[in-house]
Amino acid sequence: QRLAHCFAMGLEARLAGTGSQAYQSLMAQHTSVVEFLKAYRLYTAACCFMKVRFIFSHMTVRDAVAGRSKLHIVEYGVQHGFHYPGLFHLLARREGGPPEVRVTAIAVPQPGFRPAHQIEETGHRLSNFAREMGVPFKFRGIAAKWEAVRAKDLNIDPDEVLVVNSECYIGNLMDESVLVDSPSPRDTVLNNIREMRPNVFIHTIVNGTYGAPFFLTRFREALFFFSAQFDMIDATIPRDNNERLLIERDIFGAFALNVIACEGADRVERPETYKQWQVRNHRAGLRQLPLNPEVIKAASDKVKNFYHRDFLIDVDNHWLLLGWKGRVLHAMSTWVAEDNKHVF
16 A cells, blocks of 8 residues: 555656656655654664675775775765764774774765755764774765766875775666766766775665666566565564654655656666676776675674565675565675776
């Protein structure tokens, strides 16, 4: 019923030609960070996706910075930065003490008078976390389109271990179906990452087949994808839970509305499958790294011991896959520049 309601709202907005306005007004409903944090905690307790993503990225960062004293993380789409306290905790316990950590967060400017407001708030919050845990920390927020930020803008220091992290939002960049005559922003970002020559690029994606330019194909594939998400929530969270409503309406509901009701540049949900990203990454001059067996074991143990039996965790072609009842919904992998012979 909730899925049907959500898709019906999308179709209604599409037929009325108000998809863009409906999506913008939904995104403009500023849920407080406190409310969002409650929903986020509920989601991570019920669903393994976030937890596994954090295990994957934190252990990768830990291994990359082993034996080194300075770490620079370039973060695409930091959002509220909820994953950082766990990383700070891990680094603070390191033998010999934590490294100096510098985070450069790149976020699309927010509409209104304060385009960098959210990223600045996130920076203050992370600085407080780092101070509490005794981790030397500097934060810089860049409010700009991702594709506009080049390696030369980031003050890269060769003495630092450089980690580039993208948590699921790279699939929101425009692709070739919109910008026919110019390079795709997602290819530009990947080329920029290659230019940075990171010690490791942690690439996390939403594995979706609902990015097609043709509406009927997109609608059908979105129905399959969001059915799995709503089914997963129904199996793991009580129906009368207020935070569950926030997850369904403000997160999945907003995504589904955008997919169904918006076209052209207004449609920001444009996922690709992990196999499509693999081709795209190789084309940009990136080389995939083998998965760390220790990371796979830690993630698998977490899913099998603490989460519903219908969650899927698997490995294919150096990607760690996550899903529900056989449908792959997320995928993670690690990369370096093609000609980078020095891998951590």
